[in-house]
Amino acid sequence: MxxxxxxQYIEELxxxxxxxxxxxxxxxxxxxxxxxxxxxxxRTRIWEDGQIFEKAxxxxxxxxxxxxxxxxxxxxxxxKARGDQFFATGMSLVLHPHNPFIPTVHANYRYFEIxxxxxxxxxxxxxxxxxxxxxxxxxxxxxxxxFKHFHQTLQDACLRSESxxxxxxxxxxxxxxxxxxxxxxxxxxxxxxEHIQDPxxxxxxxxxxxCGRAFLPSYLPMVEQHRDRIFSKQxxxxxxxxxxxxxxxxxxxxRGTTFGLKSNGRTExxxxxxxxxxxxxxxxQPEKGTPEADMLATLKQPQSWTK
Amino acid sequence: MxxxxxxQYIEELxxxxxxxxxxxxxxxxxxxxxxxxxxxxxRTRIWEDGQIFEKAxxxxxxxxxxxxxxxxxxxxxxxKARGDQFFATGMSLVLHPHNPFIPTVHANYRYFEIxxxxxxxxxxxxxxxxxxxxxxxxxxxxxxxxFKHFHQTLQDACLRSESxxxxxxxxxxxxxxxxxxxxxxxxxxxxxxEHIQDPxxxxxxxxxxxCGRAFLPSYLPMVEQHRDRIFSKQxxxxxxxxxxxxxxxxxxxxRGTTFGLKSNGRTExxxxxxxxxxxxxxxxQPEKGTPEADMLATLKQPQSWTK
Numbered sequence: 001m002x003x004x005x006x007x008q009y010i011e012e013l014x015x016x017x018x019x020x021x022x023x024x025x026x027x028x029x030x031x032x033x034x035x036x037x038x039x040x041x042x043r044t045r046i047w048e049d050g051q052i053f054e055k056a057x058x059x060x061x062x063x064x065x066x067x068x069x070x071x072x073x074x075x076x077x078x079x080k081a082r083g084d085q086f087f088a089t090g091m092s093l094v095l096h097p098h099n100p101f102i103p104t105v106h107a108n109y110r111y112f113e114i115x116x117x118x119x120x121x122x123x124x125x126x127x128x129x130x131x132x133x134x135x136x137x138x139x140x141x142x143x144x145x146x147f148k149h150f151h152q153t154l155q156d157a158c159l160r161s162e163s164x165x166x167x168x169x170x171x172x173x174x175x176x177x178x179x180x181x182x183x184x185x186x187x188x189x190x191x192x193x194e195h196i197q198d199p200x201x202x203x204x205x206x207x208x209x210x211c212g213r214a215f216l217p218s219y220l221p222m223v224e225q226h227r228d229r230i231f232s233k234q235x236x237x238x239x240x241x242x243x244x245x246x247x248x249x250x251x252x253x254x255r256g257t258t259f260g261l262k263s264n265g266r267t268e269x270x271x272x273x274x275x276x277x278x279x280x281x282x283x284x285q286p287e288k289g290t291p292e293a294d295m296l297a298t299l300k301q302p303q304s305w306t307k
Numbered sequence: 308m309x310x311x312x313x314x315q316y317i318e319e320l321x322x323x324x325x326x327x328x329x330x331x332x333x334x335x336x337x338x339x340x341x342x343x344x345x346x347x348x349x350r351t352r353i354w355e356d357g358q359i360f361e362k363a364x365x366x367x368x369x370x371x372x373x374x375x376x377x378x379x380x381x382x383x384x385x386x387k388a389r390g391d392q393f394f395a396t397g398m399s400l401v402l403h404p405h406n407p408f409i410p411t412v413h414a415n416y417r418y419f420e421i422x423x424x425x426x427x428x429x430x431x432x433x434x435x436x437x438x439x440x441x442x443x444x445x446x447x448x449x450x451x452x453x454f455k456h457f458h459q460t461l462q463d464a465c466l467r468s469e470s471x472x473x474x475x476x477x478x479x480x481x482x483x484x485x486x487x488x489x490x491x492x493x494x495x496x497x498x499x500x501e502h503i504q505d506p507x508x509x510x511x512x513x514x515x516x517x518c519g520r521a522f523l524p525s526y527l528p529m530v531e532q533h534r535d536r537i538f539s540k541q542x543x544x545x546x547x548x549x550x551x552x553x554x555x556x557x558x559x560x561x562r563g564t565t566f567g568l569k570s571n572g573r574t575e576x577x578x579x580x581x582x583x584x585x586x587x588x589x590x591x592q593p594e595k596g597t598p599e600a601d602m603l604a605t606l607k608q609p610q611s612w613t614k
Contacts, residue, residue: 032590046589057589181568181577240584247585248578251558252568261488261559268590270488271555276588277547278554280581282353282364283339 002201006111007062007089009205011043013109013212014060014091018045020216021095024223026052034266039065044269048276052102052227055276056095059269063088067114068263087113090133091212094273095219100140100239101226103187104246105219106273109133109208131163131196131204135215136173138187138246140239142294144305146222147188151305153218154191157210162203164210166306169193174302179249184299186249238292240279247278309508313418314369314396316512318350320416320519321367321398325352327523328402331530333359341573346372351576355583359409359534362583363402366576370395374421375570394420397440398519401580402526407447407546408533410494411553412526413580416440416515438470438511439501442522443480445494445553447546449601451612453529454495458612460525461498464517469510471517473613476500481609486556491606493556545599547586554585 018029029045036042042061047053064087090110097104113129137150151170158164169191177186191211196204250257250273260270286292325336336352343349349368354360371394397417404411420436444457458477465471480499485492498518503511557564557580567577593599 030589044589048588055587055589181572181574244581247554248558251555252565258559265488267488271587272589274551274587276586278585278587279583280362280578280585281355281583282337282351282362282579283575 003087003089003111003113006205009209009212010060010062010089010091010109010111013215014043014045014058016213017091017093017215018058020220021047021052021056021058024052024220025227026050026056029058032268034269036061036063036065036266039063042266042269044272046272052097052099052223054096054098055274056093057272058091058093058095059272060091061089061269085115087115092272093215096243096275097223097227099226099229100231100235101143101229102222103137103139103146104243104275105135105137107133107135107212107215109212111204111208129197129201130194131208132194133208133211134169134173134190134192135211135218136177136187136190136192137219138242140235140242140295141291142298143222146225147305149221150188150190150218153214154211155306157214158191158207161207161210163196163198163207165193166191171302177249179245179253181252182245182248184245184296185302186246186299188298188305189302237279238286240277241281241284242295243275243278244280247274250274310394310396310418310420313512316516316519317367317369317396317398317416317418320522321350321352321365323520324398324400324522325365327527328354328359328363328365331359331527332534333357333363336365339575341576343368343370343372343573346370349573349576351579353579359404359406359530361403361405362581363400364579365398365400365402366579367398368396368576392422394422399579400522403550403582404530404534406533406536407538407542408450408536409529410444410446410453411550411582412442412444414440414442414497414519414522416519418511418515436504436508437501438503438515440515440518441476441480441497441499442518442525443484443494443497443499444526445549447542447549447602448598449605450529453532454612456528457495457497457525460521461518462613464521465498465514468514468517470503470505470514472500473498484556486552486560488559489552489555491552491603492609493553493606495605495612496609544586545593547584548588548591549602550582550585551587554581557581 026047027050029047032044032046034041040063042059044057044059047056067084067086090108092108094106095104110132115128135154155166158166158169170189173189173192174185176192177189179186196207257270286296333354334357336354339351339353341348347370349366351364351366354363374391374393395417397415399415401413402411417439422435442461462473465473465476476498477496480496481492483499484494484496503514564577593603
C-alpha cells in the first residue's frame, strides 16, 4: 500500500498548490494528461501568460515498468537482485512570474523504488527505495525579509520532520544549484535532498509531506507583496537576462533535465521548467552600486538566511 | 612559419567577413580584445540590435600554452610524447538576424596543434595537428532556392580543395547538428569536418581558405533578398521559438560549448552563439499545412540540396 500512499499524497499536493495559486488570483490552468507507453503517465498543469505568472507548470507523474538501462547500471548489486522493475512518483513545479520583484520558484518532491512492488510494502533493502526533493528560490532582486521567510518556513518544516535536516539540505541545495561557468548560484537556495531512507518509510513520507505543504506559505507572501509593484523596462530586461541564466543551469547542469533528455524522457515535461522568454547579451555587467549588482553579489557566495 | 600562416589567414577571414557585413548595411561592430592568462587571446566583434542582426558575433582567437588536462587525456600516445603544449587558432561566427525570413548562420574554421612548435613546421606525426570547421544554416522558413545556393556554394568550395569532400562533410554536419529529444536537426545543415590532415598541411589550409572565403557568397544573397520583407507577429514568435531550439542544441549537445564551459573556457566567447531572445512554450505545435509545419517537416529528415 505504500506506493499508493505516496501517490495519493503527490496528487493531493498538486491539487493543493494549484488551488492555492488560483486562490491568490491566478487564472485556471490548462491540463495535459498523458500516458507513458512503457507504464504510467502524468497530469501536467500549465499557465502561459496568466494573471501572475508569465509561464508556470505544476506537474505530477506516476511512472513504472522496466528500469531504463542507464539507471540499472547505476543501481546497487542488492537493488539489481530485486529485478529490473521500478516505480517513481513525484510532483514538480516551476513558476516564472511576470513581475521581476517576485522570484521564480522551483520545487519537487518524489519517491523512487526498485522492485515489482507486489508485496505492497516498501522493500527492506535500504538501497531499493528513497524519497527526494526540495524547493529553491531564484530572485532578481535582493529582499532579505523574503529570503529569510522562505528559508525559515522550510527550516520549520524540516524541524517538524523526523528525517529533516535543514542545514544539510540547505548545503546540498547551494552546492547543486551552481553555475561554475558564471561563478554564481542559480538563486538564493532553499533545501534539496536525495536518497532519504532513514530511519523508516513513514519518516520519509512525513518529510515530503511537511516540506510540500510548506510550499504555499513559503512563497505566496512574496506574490502578494510584489504582484502590483510597478517595474521599469530596465528591471524587466534584468529579469530576462537572469532567465537566460536559469536556462543555462537547467540545460547544462541539472541532472534531471540532462539525464531525462538523453534517456528518452518526455521532452515537454522535462522542459516545462524553462521560462517563456530568456535574453542574452555579450558581457553584460550591472553597474556598481545598483540593485542588480547587489543581487549578483548575493549569488557569488551562499549565505545563512535563518541565523 | 605554419602557425603564423594559419593565424594570418584567420585574422584576414574575420576582417573580410566583418567588412562584408558592413558593406551590405550593417553598422560598425563593437570590438572586445581579450588576453588569456595562460597564453594567447582573441578579438571578438559583436553586434547587438544592429541594422540587420539582432545579435551577432564574429570572433577570432589564438590560444596556446599547456594542454588542459581534459584534452591531454584524450590525446594519442604519440601526441602525448610530443609534450603537453598546444596551439589553436580559429574564427567563429554566429549571426542571428532580425528578420525571420533570413536564416541564422554559424561557421567556424580552425587549426589545432600539439607540441611546442619551436621548429616552425607542422609536426610530422599525423596525430599532432589538424584543421577543422564548417558552416551550417538555421532557417525559420523553407526556401529551397536559398538552401540550394548555400549548399552549392559550399560544395563548390570543397570541389576546389584537395582535401574537400562535400558529401562526407555534409553527412557529418547533419549527424552533428541534431536534437534527439526533439527528433529535429538544428537547421538544414551545411558542412562540418574535423581532424583534416590528409594529404598535407597545405591542403588543409587550402580547405579552410576556400570554405571560409565561400561564407559571404553563400549567405549574403539571403540577407539582401529578405532583409526588407514584412513579417507578422506570428512569424516573429515562430522565429523566437526556433531560437529556443538553438539554445537547447548549443547548451545540451554542442561539444565546443559544453566542453568549453566545463573546462574553464572563456564564458562570454563560448556563449556568444546564443540569440538575444529565445522563447519556449508548452507543447507548441504548428498547425498542419502552415509554412511553420513545412519547416518542421524539413528538419525531421536531412535532405540533399545539391542534386
